Amino acid sequence: QTLTPDLQAILAKQKISFKFNPPHTPHFGGTWEREICSIKIALQTTLGAQAVAEEVLRTVMIEIEGILNSKPLGYVSSDVADPDPVTPNLLLMGRHDSSLPLVTYPDSELRSCRQWRHSQILSFFGPLR
Template sequence: MALRRFIARRGTPAELRSDQGTNFKGGERELQEAFANMTPTLQQQLASQKIKFNFNPPAAPHFGGVWEREICSVKTALYTCVGAQPVHEDVLLTVLLEVESILNSKPLGYVSADAADADPVTPNSLLMGRPDGSLPQVMYPETETLSRKRWRHSQVLADQFWSRYIREKWQIRQKWHSTTPGLLEKAVVLVVDPQLPRASWPIGRVIKVHRSDDGCIRSADVDIKGHVYTRPVARLVCLPDLPSGEN
């Protein structure tokens, strides 16, 4: 049913990657059996729509480190903002979809161009053809978690998720003695700011770096849409340069 829901919203994928969970293995087996029971003519017609399942080796969660790390951050944030409180199904579904929107609006990189502003590439860019499809946000005080108005409750939980996620995803290092790789002048960076509204991912270009007496870069001046902000290195994430042909 999860696969059917995914296909209904995103279309049929050509390839799926996962661990060897019994639900994933069982789903593949059932689909393979259903395909084998079809007539040869129908198999030939559907062959181009088959989904390739790629499973990680047993007892090797690190093979899926990219998505496992993301899942861990999301779970931790959800445990914090929802916890053991009873949440109506409509509220929980709304919060989960808000979380999906936050993750799919996160920049993956940027496209090199002569324009002054870097063009960030997000999962939404690949899924919908535009960077962000979210609705305007409404912020309510945290006291609304006790409200009987489910809309307000869902928005408060989404804001709490964002606050926790932005801290969990990019933990500030307590002590370091080396320069952040790639943080040089003209580098394109994502500025991490927990004070901004949820799903806000400000992108800017480094115009000046500040070195301390030991030679390490500790902060930098970042130009964001004509405004210059000085931020510590721990709040800056360098974005990779994606050639326009891969966008």
């Protein structure tokens, strides 16, 4: 695995350097190679050998990202009095759960949504005579 001289020059200007593992030695990567293995297992479990559209693949990858970023970064105590463990989701989003927060809408907004939907249905049938 080598970089072209042109690419090396561009990266050197930005003070970026790559350190490659020796070929066929993923155990040298330790932590990140374990995470890559977790992604591969999740993809295999979810998709198997299916060929899927890019949009489906993106959605699955986002779900896998949420799952992996929910894993604790350190020791998890069995004592309930101890604070919750730190997770990547907590650091990135300020909460443990990667799903979007539940939003509640006031009744006035729900009514306007129903009215909009009703108008869409009526417009589908065209003007009534």
